[in-house]
Amino acid sequence: MTASDKLNAIFADRWDEPALICDLRQFTYCELYCHAAGIAAWMAEQGCRAGDTVALRLPNGWPFAVTYLSCLIGCYKIVPVNPELNSVDQAYIISRTQPSILIEDQHLLTELPTLAVEAPDFIYPDEIVAAIFFTSGTTGKPKGVCHSLDSLVGNALRFNETLGIDANVRQYHVLPMAYMAGFLNTLLSPWLAGGVVLLGPRFRPSDALRFWQRPIQWNANSIWLTPTLAAVLARMSRDPEVASQVGRSLRHIFCATAPLPEATRKAFYEVFGSPLQESYGMSEVLLVAAQTREEAKCVASVGRLLPGVKISYRNVTDLCTEELVIHTPWALKGYLLEDRELSPLLNDGGMPSGDQCSVEGLQLVITGRLKDLIIRGGLNVSPIAVEEVILREDGVEEVAVVGLPHDFWGEIIVACMVAKRDEDLPILLEAIQSRCTLELVEGMRPDRYIWLENLPHASTGKVQKHVLRGRLT
Secondary structure, three states, X not given: OOXXXXXXXXXXXXXXXXXXXXXXXXXEHXXXXXXXXXXXXXXXXXXXXXXXXXXEOOOOOHHHHHHHHHHHHHOOEEEEOOOOOOHHHHHHHHHHHOOOEEEOOHHHHHHOOOOOOOOOOOOOOOOOEEEEEEEOOOOOOOEEEEEEHHHHHHHHHHHHHHHOOOOOOEEEEOOOOOOHHHHHHHHHHHHHOOOEEEEOOOXXXXXXXXXXXXXXXXXXXXXXXXXXXXXXXXXXXXXXXXXXXXXXXXXXXXXXXXXXXXXXXXXXXXXHOOOOEEEEEEOOOEEEEEOOHHHHHHOOOOOEEOOOOEEEEEEEHHHXXXXXXXXXXXXXXXXXXXXXXXXXXXXXXXXXOOEEEEEEOOEEEEEEEHHHOEEEXXXXXXXXXXXXXHOOOOOEEEEEEEEEEEOOOEEEEEEEEEEOOOOOHHHHHHHHHHHHHHHOOHHHOXXXXXXXXXXXXXXXXXXXXXXXXXXXX
């Protein structure tokens, strides 16, 4: 059965059931498909033909979600463009992909007529590239990660099967739709389960006190958060009854896009009584591992590998360590780079992850990131390990540890910290230094501690360490 066959079967089975709910309106699977078909027909009227590239520069909202389906109906190659990216990167993505049409008027999409369709008819070929998601990258131009519909659908279905995501799922959506997690994890996965997407507004810190109103009102039972968002929600929770209701009603609270600090994991569980189910994935290989709810209560890991995924290791000689390599049936078709197309896969089909890991029992534990590894005086230092220690101090809101060039040590360790409001910084710094002395060997202790008002974050919630290094050098 092809990926299109699977989509057709699910949409046909759930045709009259709810598929998408937002503040302004609701869609059944039938209404969702008919509206998407109307947009696909309009794109054809603009000159788009099967196989053409369509760029979507839209804010989060139901028009963006529906237009994803329109591209699949029309057999158009999807290129989402995050409007929050800087203008240079946006222009580069559009120039590099040469779309037949750039869609950025969401009001127009709301006004287009729907088509009266009696049954779904997805016919997208399995093996050709269906979507190109651009990663923000740390240096150079963004990389386009090319995936077939078969890999996207196959991965989402396997995740659903493994984690027990079924037609009862009511997935609250707050992640940026222009990135992989905002499409695969929070749109495609619940729709392939036959469930409902509950579309909330993009999160803003000022919304933290009211964040849970919609999920509770709409009877959400699943959500994906970033570690930063989870930390803010745990800190800003003021109503014990709301916190208790969240813990009772949300069956799955997944956490993705960046490493989950242990302090955030513990704080969230203490406040809401529900564990954060950490996961691991990459745009190149999609979802790789995830925790069950029970595992998340007692294990600090990114969970078990999805069935069909295997791992191996390769030596990184200059760092005297080993790199995790992912082997999956849902790997990318290739990279779209500035001047060429390239496959990053090894000869055996494995994808170098850039991460260090260990396997404890059946659980995958990510222990560090190679490109973030700090080499101080010949000693490999994992920033994550140092960050975990500093975050154990209650007064620390957020921390990012980076390496900076040094004439003698090669690199020094710099801890960039954000304190919670009204903290006495000299007293807090003394406590942090004492903790680092007790819990870290001498070569892993920060050489410098810097207080900042905030850390730079990407739209996905990841701390942009390359931006941070640029500010410090």
